[in-house]
Amino acid sequence: MSVGRRRAAMLGARRGAGVPGMVLFASFVGFGAFARAAGLDFWQTVYMTFTVFALPGQVVLVDQIDSGATLLAAAIAVTITAVRLMPMTVSILPVLRGARTPLWQQMLMSHFVAATVWIESMRRIPELDRADRVPYYLGLACVLWPLTVCATGVGHLIAGEVPADISAALLLLTPFYFLFSLIAAIRERMDLAAVIGGFALGPVFHLFLPGFDLLWTGLVAGTIAWAVGRRRRA
Amino acid sequence: MSAVGVGIGPYLFIAIAGFLATDIWRLLGVLFSVRLDESSESLRWVRAVSTALIAGLVSRLILFPVGDLVMASLTLRLLAVAAGLGAYFLLRRSLFLGIVAGEATLLAGLWLAS
Numbered sequence: 001m002s003v004g005r006r007r008a009a010m011l012g013a014r015r016g017a018g019v020p021g022m023v024l025f026a027s028f029v030g031f032g033a034f035a036r037a038a039g040l041d042f043w044q045t046v047y048m049t050f051t052v053f054a055l056p057g058q059v060v061l062v063d064q065i066d067s068g069a070t071l072l073a074a075a076i077a078v079t080i081t082a083v084r085l086m087p088m089t090v091s092i093l094p095v096l097r098g099a100r101t102p103l104w105q106q107m108l109m110s111h112f113v114a115a116t117v118w119i120e121s122m123r124r125i126p127e128l129d130r131a132d133r134v135p136y137y138l139g140l141a142c143v144l145w146p147l148t149v150c151a152t153g154v155g156h157l158i159a160g161e162v163p164a165d166i167s168a169a170l171l172l173l174t175p176f177y178f179l180f181s182l183i184a185a186i187r188e189r190m191d192l193a194a195v196i197g198g199f200a201l202g203p204v205f206h207l208f209l210p211g212f213d214l215l216w217t218g219l220v221a222g223t224i225a226w227a228v229g230r231r232r233r234a
Numbered sequence: 235m236s237a238v239g240v241g242i243g244p245y246l247f248i249a250i251a252g253f254l255a256t257d258i259w260r261l262l263g264v265l266f267s268v269r270l271d272e273s274s275e276s277l278r279w280v281r282a283v284s285t286a287l288i289a290g291l292v293s294r295l296i297l298f299p300v301g302d303l304v305m306a307s308l309t310l311r312l313l314a315v316a317a318g319l320g321a322y323f324l325l326r327r328s329l330f331l332g333i334v335a336g337e338a339t340l341l342a343g344l345w346l347a348s
Contacts, residue, residue: 089263
């Protein structure tokens with residue numbers, strides 16, 4: 001459907017201010033508190049969310065800093081968790097970009113690729129006209145990014161004042177939101193197989209190949225799901 | 235060099251071990267996607283891989299919790315997920331109500347256990 005570039009950007013921004021924004025806000029409040037407990041000061045913590053914008057990698061980095069890791073060790077640990085962003089970027093850009101979107105613009109846009117933005121984009125973007133897709137994506141990202149930066153600061157400020165029950169509930173928010181979003185984004189048998197397979201294999205690889213578990217889960221369960229989808233379509 | 239400190243040091247540390255270590259994969263993703271178009275079979279494969287990867291992340295976050303979530307037993311965590319899923323499908327696939335039902339179950343369970 002065609003809604004026009006301005007309306008598409010507003011749609012993205014409104015979506016970002018809805019449930020995904022609330023969930024991300026809560027998750028990053030938790031991160032801010034965690035970083036403070038590890039000894040990072042306010043500005044270091046906020047700066048990390050601003051530059052990295054990928055929660056699992058940030059948690060790993062803070063953990064490395066906390067345990068006194070060297071620069072090289074920390075960079076390797078973070079990069080392992082960040083590999084997952086590559087297939088996500090590869091899958092989102094061909095859907096997102098227009099015929100003439102310059103490479104430098106695509107590179108700037110890629111900074112916002114993270115689980116939440118990826119999920120929201122995969123769900124809604126295919127329904128939009130080509131011309132409206134980049135504005136929608138930027139509207140979404142330009143709300144979520146500053147929101148996470150603010151949430152990180154808030155979390156750093158209120159650290160230690162959150163009751164344990166509430167803190168536990170906050171930690172369950174992210175998996176819940178991802179789970180329902182994944183289910184909502186299922187469009188064909190391949191997607192369903194990928195969700196079920198990833199769900200089943202994630203814990204297995206976590207036990208046997210910690211560190212690379214997500215990548216292996218994606219490759220094995222994803223390839224099986226893709227093969228299942230192909231057989232159905234043949 | 236220690237990261238937690240004063241001055242420019244920590245910021246450089248985060249820029250290299252955080253920003254560079256992360257965004258290199260995003261940039262590589264852009265370069266790899268250049269020759270793909272929306273309807274290609276390889277793109278379908280990549281989509282399946284990323285979907286499975288996020289699903290794996292979900293089950294890991296639920297089965298191997300960190301922080302204060304370890305207070306909730308495995309049974310309670312799974313019960314909360316079941317309640318959330320049930321609400322999601324019963325209440326016209328509402329993301330918001332699914333999350334509320336799951337969280338309410340968790341908080342009720344924690345409150346009863348304490």
